[in-house]
Amino acid sequence: MMTIPFGDLRRQNAAIRTEIDEAINRVLDSGWFILGKEVAAFEQEFAAFCGAAHCVGVASGFDALYLALASLDIGPGDEVITVANACMYEAAAILQTGAMPVFADVDSATQNMNPTALEAVITSRTKAILPVHLFGRLAPMLEINQIAQRHGIPVIEDAAQAHGAWRLDESGARRKAGAWGNMACFSFYPSKNLGALGDGGAVVTNDAELAERLRRLRMYGWSSKYCTAETSGRNSRLDEIQAAILRVKLRHLEAGNRARRERAAWYAAALADLPVMPPVDEEGHIYHLYVVKLDQRDAVRAHLASAGIGCDVHYPMPTHLQPAYQSLKVEPGALPVTERLAGCILSLPLWPELTHDEVTQVANALQAAVF
């Protein structure tokens, strides 16, 4: 039996090993390991890739979220609206600032923030809206931005699953994740579409003043000129080695995203006659994950596991139902779509180096499991 892992970064790294080795050696030879030429170059290259003016490298996706919120002076007494179906990342960062997360339910087809549900939970205490581009598909940013503008509330994109995802803007131009909100947060966790060989993250923005605040916040609040601090900060930096590796991987990102879309199309064709609902496709969806909906999810998953196929559930328990978040007092049933979807979603293996044979084998195993 040929097993198919849920992911295998060794195949990806093997294909670009010489370039990665060269990048690592360049940093070793430079003798400079924190906030140097590689980080500065990566920040420029990634901002340009996103179509934004500034990028500030930080230590992780979580730190990007936390520092973006902190740069808006969000804290105790404030509310930030987000979703409850993305594994607690956003709620954890919001709580870290002292503010309260408030959840909007999601759309059942796309699993992204529902604009109507968003507008219904805005209050005078709402200080930011934090939608997630879940699984590589943009949240409905035109609608979210309109609502945000009407209420004068800043928008922070959680783009940790959406490096290179895009949608047409009002003028009919392609606009990528990172260029829709006041700020956008990225993670470079190894398995993301753009992944480092360790932890990393970034905040992207068109706002020069926010970028400057973020640069200070990532290093104890120091201003570069005077080495004084007007606000306190923390240590959250992207390493030179990771930045050098990310510069290599950024050159291959579009090809990787195209390969993901190609494999998503293979799946969609192979699953057409099964009682399995594939994700709704759209041109700018970059399939960080390939998430289907089906009945008897846990039984099917067990069947696939016994057939040697790695699957996963992203994510089995919504944030507001987690033991750690009971103090928020969001009752079960409060987010019906989020809660229903958690029980029927299944992520199939999807990565750029997966072969056509492997996709066929997954589809065949799925067919055996559902009939």
Ligand SMILES: *Cc1c(COP(=O)(O)O)cnc(C)c1O
């Ligand atoms: C991975 C991820 C994060 C967190 O990133 P880390 O680098 O692991 O801290 C945040 N939000 C979303 C949507 C993610 O997928």
